[in-house]
Amino acid sequence: MFKRIFKFFLKLLRNFIVTFIFCEFLIYYVVIYQCNYKSVDNENINDGLKAMILADTHMLGPFKGHPFDRLRREWQMKRSFQTAMQIFKPDVVFILGDVFDEGNWVNDKQYQEYVDRFHTLFYVPSTTRLYAILGNHDVNFHYAMHPHLVNRFSKAFNFTSGVNLIREKKVTADGTKRIVNFVTINSMAMEGDECYLCHQAKEALKSIGKKLEILKQKNRHSPPFVMQHFPTYRNSDENCIEIDSENTDITVYREKWEVLSKSASEFIAKTIEPRGYFSGHTHRYCMYGNDYGIYEHTIASFNWRNINMPSFLLAVFTPDDYSISKCDMPKETTVIICYIVGTIMPIIFAIINCKYPMRNLVRNFLRFSLIRIKFSPAAGLSG
Numbered sequence: 001m002f003k004r005i006f007k008f009f010l011k012l013l014r015n016f017i018v019t020f021i022f023c024e025f026l027i028y029y030v031v032i033y034q035c036n037y038k039s040v041d042n043e044n045i046n047d048g049l050k051a052m053i054l055a056d057t058h059m060l061g062p063f064k065g066h067p068f069d070r071l072r073r074e075w076q077m078k079r080s081f082q083t084a085m086q087i088f089k090p091d092v093v094f095i096l097g098d099v100f101d102e103g104n105w106v107n108d109k110q111y112q113e114y115v116d117r118f119h120t121l122f123y124v125p126s127t128t129r130l131y132a133i134l135g136n137h138d139v140n141f142h143y144a145m146h147p148h149l150v151n152r153f154s155k156a157f158n159f160t161s162g163v164n165l166i167r168e169k170k171v172t173a174d175g176t177k178r179i180v181n182f183v184t185i186n187s188m189a190m191e192g193d194e195c196y197l198c199h200q201a202k203e204a205l206k207s208i209g210k211k212l213e214i215l216k217q218k219n220r221h222s223p224p225f226v227m228q229h230f231p232t233y234r235n236s237d238e239n240c241i242e243i244d245s246e247n248t249d250i251t252v253y254r255e256k257w258e259v260l261s262k263s264a265s266e267f268i269a270k271t272i273e274p275r276g277y278f279s280g281h282t283h284r285y286c287m288y289g290n291d292y293g294i295y296e297h298t299i300a301s302f303n304w305r306n307i308n309m310p311s312f313l314l315a316v317f318t319p320d321d322y323s324i325s326k327c328d329m330p331k332e333t334t335v336i337i338c339y340i341v342g343t344i345m346p347i348i349f350a351i352i353n354c355k356y357p358m359r360n361l362v363r364n365f366l367r368f369s370l371i372r373i374k375f376s377p378a379a380g381l382s383g
């Protein structure tokens with residue numbers, strides 16, 4: 001009896017270990033491996049600048065959520081990010097804001113712990129550049145956005161946040177150096193008034209516009225991509241060309257809350273004439289042809305706390321063209337179903353077996369009797 005119980009528990013343990021390895025490690029490879037960079041017309045894919053773009057990681061801080069919730073979400077994000085880094089090896093990674101969930105609440109000591117945790121989760125090798133863009137959860141909205149919050153974010157990521165021109169260089173197989181331009185924008189400073197950070201952001205954007213104009217006159221121009229937290233103005237996701245299959249409900253967006261104001265969107269479009277926009281903040285994916293005739297990709301949250309099936313983008317950029325692939329991550333519901341099938345179901349079957357021992361006894365007795373009848377010499381003669 002003891003031996004049977006021991007064997008049963010060994011079986012349960014084996015099931016649990018196999019399920020755990022699948023749900024916590026292998027599933028990330030199985031799902032993420034299905035995605036890949038898309039080629040750009042007439043280009044060798046390795047000559048383009050390879051980028052991975054994600055948004056709204058919302059790492060929990062000391063105030064909100066249960067510690068288990070924090071542990072679970074950070075493990076999922078770490079596994080997804082590191083698996084993707086291993087498979088796709090991008091040249092550059094952009095995180096489009098709301099890196100931290102409580103970045104605007106924590107003190108400097110807590111912030112440092114936050115940043116250390118971030119670098120463990122989103123570790124990149126020295127050959128990859130990582131740019132983190134400001135979100136409202138990192139520095140707060142408009143007047144609540146103190147310069148100290150912006151400065152410590154810049155210091156943490158070794159990158160001047162706010163409004164910046166990034167000129168990414170890519171050397172092709174034949175040794176040609178090519179530049180792809182990106183403009184990072186502090187969306188919360190795009191209020192159009194004369195608040196300190198808003199004024200600074202407006203002037204920085206104008207100066208980038210002039211720099212791009214000079215490059216255009218020298219025939220060294222490649223229109224930039226906007227990387228920002230808030231999407232440019234749209235009324236809702238009703239007119240999205242592509243959208244998450246699971247999040248199809250229509251919410252009306254408010255200017256300066258869910259999306260940039262009409263005037264800020266127009267200011268960006270006219271000042272730097274981008275050829276593409278990337279944004280986050282709404283937590284769901286939308287590919288949209290915006291009011292200026294340019295495609296905008298709003299990226300879903302990278303955190304399962306906000307969405308059942310998070311996703312990120314892979315992009316290949318050249319000075320004249322680009323391609324985008326949307327990569328889904330494992331569904332939370334799939335992981336739960338795997339755990340149920342792999343560990344809970346065998347326990348339920350075992351309980352059913354224990355609950356009806358008489359049925360098993362009768363079944364075994366009948367099976368034994370039939371074998372005896374089949375093999376007894378009398379049974380052979382009478383047949």
Ligand SMILES: [Zn+2]
Nearest residue numbers: 098135136281
């Ligand atoms: Zn946000």
